[in-house]
Amino acid sequence: MIISSHCRRCLFFKLIYLYEVPILSTRLVFLGTGSGKPTPSRGVSSVGLFREGELFLFDCGEGTQTQMAKSSLRPGGLKAIFISHFHGDHVNGLPGLIGSMVLGNREDPLTIVGPVGLNLWLSTLRKLNILWPSFQLKVIEVTEPGVVYKTESYRVSADVLKHRITCWGYRFEEFDRPGRFDLKKAQSLGIPPGPAYGNLQRGKSITLENGNVIEPDDVLGEARPGLALAYCCDTIPCEGAANLAKDVDILIHESTYPGGEEKMAKKRGHSTSADAARCAKKANAKKLILTHLSQKHPNKSIFIETCKSIFNNVIAARDLLEIELERREEK
Ligand SMILES: [Zn+2]
Ligand SMILES: [Zn+2]
Structure with a gap:
């Protein structure tokens, strides 16, 4: 189910209010879906995952907090941010977002996972008084593939992508949950x-x-399989992306170029929509969502048209697109 327009979102919340049923929804919110630089119609990379009152961000490009303010997400529940690499379109929104949370008197610790250098960058921002976090920043630098973040109900793993600089992809995986209580x-x-x-x-x-x-x-009914999703951005086709995407419900994969532009994509360290589709097919993903779309192609249907024959269950993300993954009603 896709809820995208502001009106439908309002209706959704009004319905919750009318029936007074507390609903915990798991949803993906695309905050920035363009590549390289923000434009009036597309911000740069950031995807929010909201589940059970907790928010996770994958990348935090410039303007992420502004996009968040336009969406159903709020930074209060932000638990962890997973940074893929240090290109500005994936990380430049971090100081602003942290700064605003300081102004909002945040007290809860925040985990930031990313490539080696994250500690140096954040401590330099502190030294220059650009950042003065009033809450604890738990920094985890990824040095090898494996689990980087784990609780009793889910885990996040990282694997190596192939880009122009060190880049990590992530897989968010819920553990199977017990069956429903009869x-x-x-x-x-x-x-x-x-x-x-x-x-x-x-x-x-x-x-x-x-x-x-x-x-x-x-x-108890039958155990319910947990949700799995992978975030692979930025990369050329590689084994790491296929590993992360193995059997996932949702594969979020970069598609800077439409299919047919593989030569240029590879030269720049990126993928085409056809590359992403091949990864989804190889990994047996259930659904593919293309993001990091080049601003040079205003007609985004070309990204879908050039990959659908390889993997049919595919959409191209747009800013503020919300995808509801599951809705659980509290008993
Ligand atoms: Zn990028
Ligand atoms: Zn990049």
């Missing part, structure tokens, strides 16, 4: 509401007062 079944088995429900949902068996043992499988 309330009617629980009631019919005589399980008293309360801690017993929670224990069963956490995979622990319980013993009722009458001595009957209830196993989690008795009241």
Whole structure:
């Protein structure tokens, strides 16, 4: 489901209000989708992933905070930022965004993951008084492929992309979640509401007062697979991108050029839409979203037309495009 226009978003929130149903949605928000430099119609690279009240950013090009203000995202829930590389169109928005969060009296720590040099850059900004974060910046410099960030419900891995400078791609992966709790079944088995429900949902068996043992499988449906997405920007076709994209639900891949311009793309360290489609196909991704689109092609349909024969489930991102990945209603 794609919700893109401001009006539909307003309607969405009005509906939540009317029915007073707290809805936790997992969604992707494309904040900047152009390559190189911002224009009135496209900002530069940044994608937000919002899940369970937490926000993650992949890249933070110039103007990211302005784009965020126009979107449904707010920096308060920002948990971590994953920087691919030090080209300005991927990182220049970071000082401004951090500065604004300082002005907003943020206290929560913020994790920033990126290439080696991140510590030096941020500490230099501090020394020059360009940055004076009032909250803790947890900096993680990526030195080798592998897991770079992990909690009990998801992990983020990095792998090497091939660009003109050191560049990392990322894979965000939720762990499988337990099946849905069958309330009617629980009631019919005589399980008293309360801690017993929670224990069963956490995979622990319980013993009722009458001595009957209830196993989690008795009241839980099938385990629900977690969401996986990959962010590969900027790169020429490479093994790292294919590794990150393996079986993902969503592959966000750069497409600076439309298909047919492979020679130029490779020379500049970039991909065409056909390159991205080949990566999606090879990796068995479910959906491909093209981003980092060259401003030289105002008609973006050419990016799709030149790759659809290779991988059909593809769209070209535009600024402020929101894609709802899942909606969970709180019980
Ligand atoms: Zn770029
Ligand atoms: Zn670049």
